[in-house]
Amino acid sequence: MEARIDPRKFKKVSRRELLKLAPVLAVGAFAIPKLQEPLLKAGLGFSDWASALLFRSQHLATTFTESELTPLEKFPINGYDVEDPGVDLEAWTLTVSGAIQKPGEYKLAQVQSLPRVRQNTRHVCVEGWDVIGRFGGARLSDFLHMIGADATARFVYVECADDYYESLDMATALHSQTLLCYEMYDQPLTREHGAPLRLQIPTKIGYKQAKYLTSLKVTNVLDRVGYWEDQGYSSFYSL
Amino acid sequence: MSEAVIEIESPKTGEVEAAVYEHPWAVRFAHWLNAVSLLVMVGSGFQIFRAFPSFGAKIPQQDLLHWPKAFALGGWLGGGLQWHLTFMWIYIATGLFYLGYQIFSRNYRQVLFTPGDVRGVWPMVRYYFFFAPKPMAREVYNPLQKLAYTSVVGLGVLSVLTGLAVWKPVQFSWLAWMMGGFHWARIWHFAVMWAILFFLLGHLVMVVLHGWNNFTSMLTGWKKNPDYLER
Numbered sequence: 001m002e003a004r005i006d007p008r009k010f011k012k013v014s015r016r017e018l019l020k021l022a023p024v025l026a027v028g029a030f031a032i033p034k035l036q037e038p039l040l041k042a043g044l045g046f047s048d049w050a051s052a053l054l055f056r057s058q059h060l061a062t063t064f065t066e067s068e069l070t071p072l073e074k075f076p077i078n079g080y081d082v083e084d085p086g087v088d089l090e091a092w093t094l095t096v097s098g099a100i101q102k103p104g105e106y107k108l109a110q111v112q113s114l115p116r117v118r119q120n121t122r123h124v125c126v127e128g129w130d131v132i133g134r135f136g137g138a139r140l141s142d143f144l145h146m147i148g149a150d151a152t153a154r155f156v157y158v159e160c161a162d163d164y165y166e167s168l169d170m171a172t173a174l175h176s177q178t179l180l181c182y183e184m185y186d187q188p189l190t191r192e193h194g195a196p197l198r199l200q201i202p203t204k205i206g207y208k209q210a211k212y213l214t215s216l217k218v219t220n221v222l223d224r225v226g227y228w229e230d231q232g233y234s235s236f237y238s239l
Numbered sequence: 240m241s242e243a244v245i246e247i248e249s250p251k252t253g254e255v256e257a258a259v260y261e262h263p264w265a266v267r268f269a270h271w272l273n274a275v276s277l278l279v280m281v282g283s284g285f286q287i288f289r290a291f292p293s294f295g296a297k298i299p300q301q302d303l304l305h306w307p308k309a310f311a312l313g314g315w316l317g318g319g320l321q322w323h324l325t326f327m328w329i330y331i332a333t334g335l336f337y338l339g340y341q342i343f344s345r346n347y348r349q350v351l352f353t354p355g356d357v358r359g360v361w362p363m364v365r366y367y368f369f370f371a372p373k374p375m376a377r378e379v380y381n382p383l384q385k386l387a388y389t390s391v392v393g394l395g396v397l398s399v400l401t402g403l404a405v406w407k408p409v410q411f412s413w414l415a416w417m418m419g420g421f422h423w424a425r426i427w428h429f430a431v432m433w434a435i436l437f438f439l440l441g442h443l444v445m446v447v448l449h450g451w452n453n454f455t456s457m458l459t460g461w462k463k464n465p466d467y468l469e470r
Contacts, residue, residue: 043325
């Protein structure tokens with residue numbers, strides 16, 4: 001194709017082509033202070049939606065051999081507040097409520113009466129580090145069965161002795177590697193790692209693995225999502 | 240050459256210039272959108288990296304580099320993640336749009352590095368770095384440019400794949416496995432970013448060296464009197 005035009009016409013053509021790039025300026029909305037927060041919230045929400053779609057309830061996290069374990073003393077203790085909230089281990093019970101048939105106070109022995117699972121899995125922190133630990137406990141799904149939980153409810157919500165709180169989508173709660181963990185490295189959970197009971201979820205990021213559990217609720221509605229989530233972290237953060 | 244050519248005739252002097260429509264709208268659009276999202280991804284990526292600037296163990300932690308807060312986007316780890324997890328979709332969508340356009344319009348032939356370009360690379364390297372004479376230009380992109388642009392598209396794909404392995408090492412365990420596990424995927428993701436930044440540095444130097452007429456062609460699509468048109 002060849003044509004001959006004058007310079008004015010060429011300027012016009014060039015300008016029109018430049019203007020066609022205007023849609024790129026739409027990303028400038030992220031620079032407007034009023035729009036930035038809702039836009040980023042929407043973006044994070046979209047990522048969480050995609051994460052829930054990508055989650056496969058039958059797909060297992062990789063497990064590791066004994067020789068691949070990070071030694072217990074090199075397993076970081078990441079409390080958000082205190083390393084030991086002073087739980088009275090003798091008197092401790094888990095308060096269970098919500099969409100379940102048998103609400104009430106559950107003793108550690110009742111959790112331990114369920115089949116014990118031990119697994120060597122990777123713990124990934126949102127900061128970027130990762131360690132491979134050995135965890136033991138009862139499947140959360142077995143516990144939910146024991147308390148007669150409505151498996152069609154959307155969330156499992158937990159609160160902790162240090163005022164930390166977390167929530168899990170039901171698909172992850174029912175995943176066979178999701179544990180109510182009372183052992184690390186075949187020893188009872190130490191205080192700084194969340195004694196007497198914590199969550200251990202190899203398919204989730206670290207901040208979801210709440211320590212020092214005090215209560216558990218099965219629910220369709222969340223007033224709060226989680227300690228970090230409510231400050232702007234991803235709600236679903238599956239690995 | 241498949242690009243459109245027009246001649247511009249000045250009514251006063253009668254002088255005739257040629258202009259070539261080098262960059263279709265889709266390529267320009269993808270280029271600038273990608274430029275923005277790439278900067279956001281790098282800036283927020285550094286913010287995330289600042290939370291644990293190491294690839295070793297957490298205990299004891301040995302920091303690799305202290306990246307200044309001024310060159311990080313998001314203010315804190317949660318903010319950096321919000322930017323990263325938002326713009327990754329724009330980054331991926333732009334990449335898919337670009338690749339889709341290039342393939343279906345067959346415009347990829349303009350830029351894809353092929354075996355036929357191999358022997359043209361060295362003369363261009365000699366020209367740029369060792370003061371050798373400039374090889375005859377025959378197309379919009381010379382062989383070295385094709386190599387660079389084809390490589391950086393490959394790096395873009397790798398940045399997404401390594402990123403997916405870091406974000407979802409369990410769901411995409413096969414990806415993480417190919418990279419040597421989560422720990423290595425994080426290292427690769429970081430390395431790919433530096434490779435892209437290295438390209439960007441060279442790219443910007445070249446843009447400055449080649450001047451305004453060359454620069455505006457990525458805005459309007461048209462380039463006046465390109466060297467391969469001499470006749």
